[in-house]
Amino acid sequence: MSTEQSDTLFQAPPMGEQERMIEAILFASAQPVSKKTITDRLPHGCDVSEAIAHLRKRYEGRGVKLVKVGDGWAFRTAPDLGFLMQKERYETRKLSRAAIETLAIIAYHQPTTRAEIEAIRGVSVSSGTIDLLLELEWIKLGRRRMTPGRPVTFIVTQVFLDHFGLESERDLPGVKELRDSGLLDNRPAPGGALGDTSQEDDDDLENTDQDDMFE
Amino acid sequence: MSTEQSDTLFQAPPMGEQERMIEAILFASAQPVSKKTITDRLPHGCDVSEAIAHLRKRYEGRGVKLVKVGDGWAFRTAPDLGFLMQKERYETRKLSRAAIETLAIIAYHQPTTRAEIEAIRGVSVSSGTIDLLLELEWIKLGRRRMTPGRPVTFIVTQVFLDHFGLESERDLPGVKELRDSGLLDNRPAPGGALGDTSQEDDDDLENTDQDDMFE
Amino acid sequence: MMSEPTKEDIEEFEQTTKQRVASEAFLIDVNGFEGPLDILLTLARTQKVDLRKISVLELAEQYLKFVEEAKKLRIELAADYLVMAAWLAFLKSRLLLPPDPTEEGPSAEELAAHLAFQLERLEAMRRSAAKLMARDQLGRDFFVRGIPETVSHNRKITYTATILDLMQAYAHIKTKDNFEPLHMRERDHLYTMEQALERMRTLIGHAINWGDLNQFLPDGCRDDPKFRRSATASTFAAALELVKEGKMEIRQDENFAPIEIKTKAPE
Numbered sequence: 001m002s003t004e005q006s007d008t009l010f011q012a013p014p015m016g017e018q019e020r021m022i023e024a025i026l027f028a029s030a031q032p033v034s035k036k037t038i039t040d041r042l043p044h045g046c047d048v049s050e051a052i053a054h055l056r057k058r059y060e061g062r063g064v065k066l067v068k069v070g071d072g073w074a075f076r077t078a079p080d081l082g083f084l085m086q087k088e089r090y091e092t093r094k095l096s097r098a099a100i101e102t103l104a105i106i107a108y109h110q111p112t113t114r115a116e117i118e119a120i121r122g123v124s125v126s127s128g129t130i131d132l133l134l135e136l137e138w139i140k141l142g143r144r145r146m147t148p149g150r151p152v153t154f155i156v157t158q159v160f161l162d163h164f165g166l167e168s169e170r171d172l173p174g175v176k177e178l179r180d181s182g183l184l185d186n187r188p189a190p191g192g193a194l195g196d197t198s199q200e201d202d203d204d205l206e207n208t209d210q211d212d213m214f215e
Numbered sequence: 216m217s218t219e220q221s222d223t224l225f226q227a228p229p230m231g232e233q234e235r236m237i238e239a240i241l242f243a244s245a246q247p248v249s250k251k252t253i254t255d256r257l258p259h260g261c262d263v264s265e266a267i268a269h270l271r272k273r274y275e276g277r278g279v280k281l282v283k284v285g286d287g288w289a290f291r292t293a294p295d296l297g298f299l300m301q302k303e304r305y306e307t308r309k310l311s312r313a314a315i316e317t318l319a320i321i322a323y324h325q326p327t328t329r330a331e332i333e334a335i336r337g338v339s340v341s342s343g344t345i346d347l348l349l350e351l352e353w354i355k356l357g358r359r360r361m362t363p364g365r366p367v368t369f370i371v372t373q374v375f376l377d378h379f380g381l382e383s384e385r386d387l388p389g390v391k392e393l394r395d396s397g398l399l400d401n402r403p404a405p406g407g408a409l410g411d412t413s414q415e416d417d418d419d420l421e422n423t424d425q426d427d428m429f430e
Numbered sequence: 431m432m433s434e435p436t437k438e439d440i441e442e443f444e445q446t447t448k449q450r451v452a453s454e455a456f457l458i459d460v461n462g463f464e465g466p467l468d469i470l471l472t473l474a475r476t477q478k479v480d481l482r483k484i485s486v487l488e489l490a491e492q493y494l495k496f497v498e499e500a501k502k503l504r505i506e507l508a509a510d511y512l513v514m515a516a517w518l519a520f521l522k523s524r525l526l527l528p529p530d531p532t533e534e535g536p537s538a539e540e541l542a543a544h545l546a547f548q549l550e551r552l553e554a555m556r557r558s559a560a561k562l563m564a565r566d567q568l569g570r571d572f573f574v575r576g577i578p579e580t581v582s583h584n585r586k587i588t589y590t591a592t593i594l595d596l597m598q599a600y601a602h603i604k605t606k607d608n609f610e611p612l613h614m615r616e617r618d619h620l621y622t623m624e625q626a627l628e629r630m631r632t633l634i635g636h637a638i639n640w641g642d643l644n645q646f647l648p649d650g651c652r653d654d655p656k657f658r659r660s661a662t663a664s665t666f667a668a669a670l671e672l673v674k675e676g677k678m679e680i681r682q683d684e685n686f687a688p689i690e691i692k693t694k695a696p697e
Contacts, residue, residue: 024573027573027575027576028573028574028575028576029576029577030576030577031576031577074577075577077579085579085580085581085582086581086582086583086584087581087582087583087584090586090588091585091586091587091588092587092588092589092590093587093588093589093590094589094590094591094595095589095590095591095595097599099589099591100591100595100596100599101599101600101602101603103591103596103599104596104597104599104600104603105600105603107596107600108600120603121603132589136589163591164591164592164593164596165593166593172596172597173597
């Protein structure tokens, strides 16, 4: 407790008032405020340490708490309420062309190796693409190939089948059906010329333009 | 008090917890946060109005207070402690008499047209004055008058209310007395004398707007 | 010859000077006024009565006197001050004369009442403006949170693709270069080892003596070098296969010499 200083020229404000003052200063300050700065700003004779202790206690268990940051004091959101400071935004994105092609090759040719996917697509397949498909749980690792290097193979998953509404991989329309439905016509694919080298950068995450659409 | 809804799917957090959450959200924001935004960020089933009422009470007499600003809520330091805040004080541009009067006329007569402002002040309003008030975000454009020429109207903003510590336009100093004494009536000059330009926009039709604002 | 100014003269002079200074101060300050209504309000205040009880007649006289003074002092007043003077002169005459029942439009009392209303309203707005500015103000008397925490936006991305996307993607690959890794392409100009083996098996029985491997190549090799190359390799491989099976013998006298084969006599 503070010792009463009867010899000070000006009476220090009551403790409750000192608390209020510190509360206001810490609230409005753009940086944590050191004890020295608080003392300088408060009227003469205030017991800053005691007032801070009171104030800290007052905010215990509240939505904000009084914390020491370096040699200063500041109000901060209670850590358990951090989730309120985050806003979750759900976005739906279309898979990139690289990802959907890779996925299609795995679906039609499974089990298939990365080298085979690259041979079919004619470009290298980025790790990002494979990782994304693995993360989405649309593909998983199959058995290793019994060929030199024993490369890993990829196969599609139940999640894949569920997503695309297929009972089994056999339900995928065959090449003949694709041709019959006109999907195999020799027409340029939407969004790019054949052998478009830009496909080499398989970015799945690059569609910043698209992001805006969903904000 | 809120009625307990035993049929809600998720139990809302206890009232004390709701209070904490709102405290954290409002503490974290420099701008007033609307009741809707608070509701959106809180878990389902919270009684925001009640929690705010509790919280407001809790901060009564403290160094910061919970204030209502238009349709939002914000924490602000107690005005009697302003003297401690020299460091945080920012110089507001010194407003000309014309700007201050124009602002008052818009606040008390909103929505109001430039012609009405001129009729009240007896001089023309410079564009600079209106521009300055728009720039300060103290006024903004309201709905156009449904009178010949469809003149634009001006209304005050939440920033204005926040700046002057007003909950709403109804809390403008002396507004009730002015209304009761008829000084806020739109009274056109008899026979259009005195070059009263407000005659141009037939003010008889629009009074419904004003009623909305104050009733 | 001029007489010495008396005390009275001096006093009178001082008095008029004072008046003149006062009136000039008022006039020179015209620039500081915001139009005729502002001046009228200032003049009305000198009546020291509630604006609701103002004598508009008296006010009109005060204003006209002010305009007269300005003329005397050759101060150029803006047009709106003179318009107001003309209007007030008209109002004054109307107020002094008994009402003419044949005259149309608003009565002099109505006009006077409206002028009083305008003055009262302007005064009220000025008072309100002053009250507004006297309020506690943000950034001067009370303050916002100094360390606002921004709400961070977390993105949760759901990727979508339809079966049609999948099929189109596959179709796109298929049409790109007709590359079919799991089905051998129809290769017109190639001769597989299987083909070579099949041919050799049917011919081997006849090769009792050593003969050049080239004799066993299929028809059509002569015209197509690519096919010939392929057939040579396949036939050679098939021959090795048959040697391995013990059905044939193979020899070559030296490097690049013709390769000869013959059927192996059963032991």
